[in-house]
Amino acid sequence: MAFRLEDFVIAGVIYHAHPLCVHGRLLLRGRETPILVELTGAPCEDLRGRSFEFEVPRNDRPPSEQDRERLARFCDQQIGPVGDMTAALRRKSFDGPVEEFFQRSEQGDPPPIHWSRCLYLEWFSQNGRVVIELLDPKLKFIDPDEPLTNSDDDPAEIADDARDQGFEVADPFFGEEFAPPSEYDPHDEPSNEAKEESYGLIPEDLDRELEHSARRVDREIAAKPDDESDPLDDMKQFDDLIENGEGTLIRDLLEHLELPAPGPALMEREAQVALNAALGQLALFSVAFHICDHCSVVDAYRILMEKLCPHCTVFPEMGGTSFVQHYSTSDFCERCRGEE
Secondary structure, three states, X not given: OOEEOOOOEEEEEEEEXXXXXXXXEEEEOOOOOOEEEXXXXXXXXXXXXXXXXXXXXXXXXXXOHHHXXXXXXXXXXXXXXXXXXXXXXXXXXXXXXXXXXXXXXXXXXXXXXXXXXXXXXXXXXXXXXXXXXXXXXXXXXXXXXXXXXXXXXXXXXXXXXXXXOOOEOOOOOOOOOOEOOOOOOOOOOOOHHHHHHOOOOOOHHHHHHHHHHHHXXXXXXXXXXXXXXXXHHHHHHHHHHHHHXXXXXXXXXXXXXXXXXXXXXXXXXXXXXXXXXXXXXXXXXXXXXXXXXXXXXXXXXXXXXXXXXXXXXXXXXXXXXXXXEXXXXXXXXXXXXXXX
16 A cells, blocks of 8 residues: 555645656654655656645644654655656545535535646655645745646546546546556657556556565564664664675665666666666665766666666665665766766
8 A cells, every 4th residue: 555645744845857856855744854855757747847835734733643653654765766746637526524425415415526636746665655645735836837727627628638648537537536647758758659558657566566565664664663763773773784784785676576687679668667666676675776867767777787786785674764875877977977
């Protein structure tokens, strides 16, 4: 299951200022400090190259003990691959609790339904699949691009526009959503053939495997004493592992994924799927991989598989802690080294 944050997020800011990097901060009810987001990849077309802020006033209330317990193991620094991120979704909604809707529907008098904008943010991190799905958030773009259409547009026109953009529109509308586009090329607009294929950033079987791994890591973390989650203790643990541990080659953490070999025959879209599967798995062990502005997805995947996997060691014991091991294509990029 996904780690859903829509009931906890109070505000956030998201930036897509670099081709394959999404970063920002989230303020969550029950957490004293903002969550740092440092993700690899690109959002959907409507958010590419844009920066925005959003607020959810209804979530700004004193946290309960259940809130604190729920978020106790949510990592302060979120790393991993970007999933689907878009503000172009529309969903039918109504005012009032769900119980009222079903009760009035049974009586033959359903409440009025209206279209609402939906902000959908998804990524794969140390906590597995993370989703924020917000109806009618207070959304403000930091860049001067034209705003999105209003939520009272004609539903038929919205549905047609959504289909033109590659969204799947369910019928009947209520109770369903515009499914987020499965994958977008980080540089070019996807072709109609690619839209029809509808395969995801992380294939369904790998998605299930990553969620299973995330639950296992969560169980292992929960078994640790509370004081081990302190950042200072995490640093001491990492120092001890460097001095006394053997480490694990990155390739050993990925071998069960059966990833394709890099090479001229590997298409960019295939490299994107494989790269996201690899980064989703590495994120479970608090290992981040960043892509510089000079590298394409194919370049980044080749560097990961040929330069990092056979030679670099990490410490799986650090999974789920506040400590993150960072790697970057810039260490192997001649243009980056030339700019130093």
